[in-house]
Amino acid sequence: MSTVWLSIGTVGMALGTVAFILMGLRAPQGSRYFFVITASITLIAFISYLVMTTGQGSTILTTADGETREFYWARYIDWLLTTPLLLLDLALLALIRPGQSAGLISGIIGLDVLMILTGLGAGFSTNAFLQVVLFLISTAALVAVLYLVVTRLLQAARGRSPAVARVFNTLAGLTVVLWAFYPVVFLLGSEGFGAVGITTEIFVFMVLDLLAKVGFGFLLLTSRDALSDLTGGKMQASRVS
């Protein structure tokens, strides 16, 4: 059954990538970078899902009490690359002059990378104490990332056009809710308490990944009003300076 869920993930990411590329070809020039970033996100996830569907990208670990579990590390390489890109989409939507907020953007992305790397360490570790410590650091980094999104970025987005502010609110809300599920699945799944089986874990991660990437991408890239406001805003800004 795991292979079925992983195959659905692979096909879903492939379809999302093709759709975003086709939509990008018809998009106004000034907003194309959103299509490039978002299609790259689903393309990377497609590769990761393809790797996992073909039985690669996981390792069998033996825990201290002699039990074994299969750890899918390929998804962490996907997340390491794609979660910063998702945050970049949000930042570019919210900030009028992203170049002037380089500190904020790199802070958010730096915390996000810390989150994924410590999560990878927790997943790979067979030492319970180290797992707990790394899990807590990863979760703290997640809280910090989401906090910055709903404070600093949300505040910045309020200063943009109503259409941009509305799309940002929706996407930020979606991000907070979906991202909060990941540590819960980790905790309940094979890396944590093992309360749910590996097949269920693979299924839930697949649904979350599709919503957080393809769902997020569709919401962003079909918001024509917001995207055209952004191009207009950009042209105005360059005229003033």
Ligand code: RET
């Ligand atoms: C881990 C490890 C345990 C602690 C935390 C985690 C958070 C993961 C997140 C992943 C988001 C992935 C997305 C993928 C999109 O397709 C690494 C599970 C906090 C938030 C959005």
